[in-house]
Amino acid sequence: MTQPPLPHLSPPLPAIDPDPSRRNNLALITALVHHHGSLSRAQLTKRTGLNRSTVGALIGQLVTLGLMYEAAPTGKAQVGRPSPEVHPSPSIAALAVNPEIDAVTIGLMSLGGKVQKKIRYATERIPTAREAVNIAVAVIEGMQSELAASYRITGIGMAVPGLVNRDDGVVRYAPHLGWRDEPVARMMSEASGYVCHAANDASLAAEAELIFGAGAGQRNIVYLNGGASGIGGGLVSDGTLLRGSSGYAGEMGHTLVRTSGTVCHCGASGCLETEVSQAPLFELAGLDGGDTSQLEDALRTRRSDKLDKEVARQLGYLGIALRNAVNTLNPDAIVLDGFLGVLHALSPQTLGDHLQSQALGGPASEVTIHRAELGSDLMMIGAAELAFSQFLANPAGMGAVPTARR
Amino acid sequence: MTQPPLPHLSPPLPAIDPDPSRRNNLALITALVHHHGSLSRAQLTKRTGLNRSTVGALIGQLVTLGLMYEAAPTGKAQVGRPSPEVHPSPSIAALAVNPEIDAVTIGLMSLGGKVQKKIRYATERIPTAREAVNIAVAVIEGMQSELAASYRITGIGMAVPGLVNRDDGVVRYAPHLGWRDEPVARMMSEASGYVCHAANDASLAAEAELIFGAGAGQRNIVYLNGGASGIGGGLVSDGTLLRGSSGYAGEMGHTLVRTSGTVCHCGASGCLETEVSQAPLFELAGLDGGDTSQLEDALRTRRSDKLDKEVARQLGYLGIALRNAVNTLNPDAIVLDGFLGVLHALSPQTLGDHLQSQALGGPASEVTIHRAELGSDLMMIGAAELAFSQFLANPAGMGAVPTARR
DNA sequence: GGTGAATTGTTTTGCTAACAAACATATTCC
DNA sequence: GGAATATGTTTGTTAGCAAAACAATTCACC
Incomplete structure (x- = not known):
């Protein structure tokens, strides 16, 4: 499976490494917006405890970077100047991959936990790690023109039913898939060109329910x-x-x-x-x-x-x-x-x-x-969260890591 | 048990509330020094990742505040200018209280996990919560002149064998002491005039072993x-x-x-x-x-x-x-x-x-x-850690809360 | 419909703190 | 004794946050 080096990130933004404090505040706001779908500037000011002017500057930067956009407030207005709603840019996206015993599901997820696209690729028998990776990569390559045109992909998150070492992305043992010591994250990275992380499916589901669901x-x-x-x-x-x-x-x-x-x-x-x-x-x-x-x-x-x-x-x-x-x-x-x-x-x-x-x-x-x-989108959301995590930790760094090599 | 309002903190330092960043860095250095007993400035620079000059300024501030002191390096010198050892001031101390079925142990602990004084007050029968508090307060009052002269007390930490709500310091149930819903932290605060927090003894022991012991x-x-x-x-x-x-x-x-x-x-x-x-x-x-x-x-x-x-x-x-x-x-x-x-x-x-x-x-x-x-000092160390935690989170704020009222 | 109160965005200004660079100092190695 | 090395110290620069003053937009009340 050869693969031409594709420009995965539309505009190759310069790598920015802001002060720790700035980075932290940008991350704070990005996470809040991501987890709530959208928030008004006033709410962000309250929740972060930062100054109005600071929040304004931070959002300005995030908008300039193309990570967010502002829109007129939706709900009926309160006393005082209306505070614009800050929305995550739907073009910031992550790929979610979830291998199961009878299928490999691939999702294109955008900030805010929204499912942009979900493809369930049924398999005749239990896929091997290599097969799962190949299926996922094939599906992703099928979307490639769309991805390149409309999305900036932060990476791939894999939700695997089994013991997964989260540091190196090796599946230690997945009893139902029959996988043992499979370095799926590395395999996926190398085959797709995207940064990839892997984790246990239920852990990711817990995270998804915590952020968007019953928790x-x-x-x-x-x-x-x-x-x-x-x-x-x-x-x-x-x-x-x-x-x-x-x-x-x-x-x-x-x-x-x-x-x-x-x-x-x-x-x-x-x-x-x-x-x-x-x-x-x-x-x-x-x-x-x-x-x-x-x-x-x-x-x-x-x-x-x-x-x-x-x-x-x-x-x-x-x-x-x-x-x-x-x-x-x-x-x-x-x-x-x-x-x-x-x-x-x-x-x-x-x-x-x-x-x-x-x-x-x-x-x-x-x-x-x-x-x-969260039902059926659970795994997609959780896996995407894994792929977003790096981005959420340093939103302004987006563009620093165009292709893979963890 | 009446009690005159005593000046528990020798010099009533002005309340300082530094920038979050500064506070964080001061806390970082204080915690490192506390947990290691002492560290050289060079080591602190490496561990914090901060600039030499920044670390110098931070330590300077901590020394000025009387929270640390510097001393000539002890080990045999390496190539290059010797880096002075930063020690925690032994005058920064916490009181540890550990009620058990046959005794109440009170400890005077200083930064670095050192036991300055330990008094085991044996009881004839299982102490009630009130009795345990009274015993502890009596022992502490006995040390009062010494404390006022030589120590700045950050507060009291109680290690209780039972379920303790860490937020409000209420002992929900301590089966072996026979305590139920006893607000020991508040009782201790009111009786002693010090800030007091309480927690489960084994949790505190775990923390102590983590920081100073097998962990x-x-x-x-x-x-x-x-x-x-x-x-x-x-x-x-x-x-x-x-x-x-x-x-x-x-x-x-x-x-x-x-x-x-x-x-x-x-x-x-x-x-x-x-x-x-x-x-x-x-x-x-x-x-x-x-x-x-x-x-x-x-x-x-x-x-x-x-x-x-x-x-x-x-x-x-x-x-x-x-x-x-x-x-x-x-x-x-x-x-x-x-x-x-x-x-x-x-x-x-x-x-x-x-x-x-x-x-x-x-x-x-x-x-x-x-x-x-850690053996027998374990509980004292753990309980003291509880009392130090507030101080460690904002070392420069020392003096802002002279007497109790959580 | 106009006016004032309330709320929030925007711009300007000042201050804090971290870093980098240049310099100074103390030690080992040869 | 001098070079190399490591580290403390001083100075200047810059980033970023907050406060204050100002502007904008809405509601409430008359």
Whole structure:
């Protein structure tokens, strides 16, 4: 797969390295605008605590750089001079890649968390790392003229279901994809010419829900997603995703919930993931495959004793994992996604009651349990966030790194 | 207990509120010096990345404020002009208070983690919150003339064995002291006239080990302490103590390690704390009370089958809790204190092997297990750190808050 | 419909603090 | 004793933030 060196960034802006203070303030404003979709200058002034004139200068710079634009205020006006709304430029974009067992999904995402384009490329069999990269690169090359014309791409973010070293972008082990020690970020960088970072899918999902979804406004959340390939998690503490030493943090699917339980592929037994899984639910609901919403419909309509028992059993084990998490991490909120969200929705009291009786009084009394909100765009948003992160840390540096080579 | 308003800060310095940038840099240097005991100016320049002249100016300001002093370099000289050592002023101090079931310990701690004075006030019975406060205040008042003459006190830090809300300093529940919803920080503030903050003892211990002990240099650690009153923990992620929503985070003593295990006072069953405890070890070792080092001696010398079995059993359960923690948090290091440190020292391979086979490959391969290093001064250091934190965040503001009223 | 109050953008001015460069000082190595 | 090296010190320059004064735009009230 040869590839001509393409000018990925429309105008090759000069590399700017402003004072740390300036950079920090630019980053602050960019992040606020990005995470809220848009904010008025007055709101930005309040939220940053900076001076009116300073905020004006900062926004002026961001507008000049083409990273934002201003528009007339939309809502009905208040007393006083109207404050223009600051919007992120939709041309600032990131590519999101999410390999799964039956498809590779590629998204073109712009600032503000908006999906500009999403392509699901179904595969006949589980893709290898090389195949996933090739598919993604082919799709991206297909968009190349459009990208070059209308977008400035900050990079590629990959959300991989497995253990991913966030520092070097190596997939240490992805059991369901069958990948081991695959340097996917480097492979993708070299094949596409874009900077690429990779991380665990559930961690990125947690970040997405924190910023744009059910965790918005919270500082400490525990996110758990249940899917066909098991249970993944992401932890947010004080507004930041917990990474741990190498970015592996959050693997709560392998917490012990049952002594001498079923043996897990991880080597241990009685893991949350082995005791709580969607396969028996699908079966008892009489479904032969399908997605989460189908499962939910089926569980709501075709109830049976057996099924109720299984739901209760799984909720019990989920409750144990949550008890551990609540005691250990004292979160503001727990966000449940996938079939875990379905389980909770079926019996909204159960998990809360569990925690009240099983977890420590202090942490348990404060936590609330939510269902995830972002649905199918979740992974795209999370992966894009990974690609945006470098840009968000130094918005004025945009253009300094035109092509890859991390 | 009436109390005359005392001038707690020798020279009533004017309140200074420097630019955020300046404040940040002053804080950076102060923290570095505090955590290392002393550093040369050249080292500070390298570590901060600031300009030589800037570092010179910053240190000059800190010396003028009486927060640091410079001394001739100690080690044998290198090529080039010798760089003076910057030491924290020992007159900058904090008071540490640690109530336990049989005593209240009060420490006078100075910058650099040094214990200037430590007084253990034994009590006949478990002290109430009011009694603990009264004892501490009485001891502090006894030192008052010395304090006024030689020290500038940044405040009081309390390390309490129980759930403590770090924001308001209320002890939510301290099972072994029998305290419930006691606003100890406010009580202490009002009774002593000093700013007071309170936190969980193990969390503070984790912070102390991170900064001065076995975790020095690490960014992500899991700290677990086993004592007469159970198992407490503290978690550090990316160099910062995990607080959670209200500062309750770290309670790993109540992680499930055994389904249908012994019922715990927390309401759940099979908690780490119920399955792993020092009482049976003392008994099997033929000891009737005593401290950790006595236990260690006894376990090393008087071995028996029963005892070996019990040690193995407890290590097994401890291994499960660590597996959960390693999977969830991906730490660089695990630090074990108290009798947990003894258990580990007795059979240093066991826990590591456990983790290799039970925890996920990525996280497990990176983690190292250490024994705590700080010993008996641990709580004093941790509690003092709590009292120093405000000062460390804005060293030049010292003097702005002469007496209490958080 | 006009006037005043309120709010916010804009321009000007001044100050703080960081950096760079040139210089000074103290040590080792030869 | 001199060169090389490392580091403290002094001076000048610049970036960037904030305060103040001014301008613009809206609402409320009469």
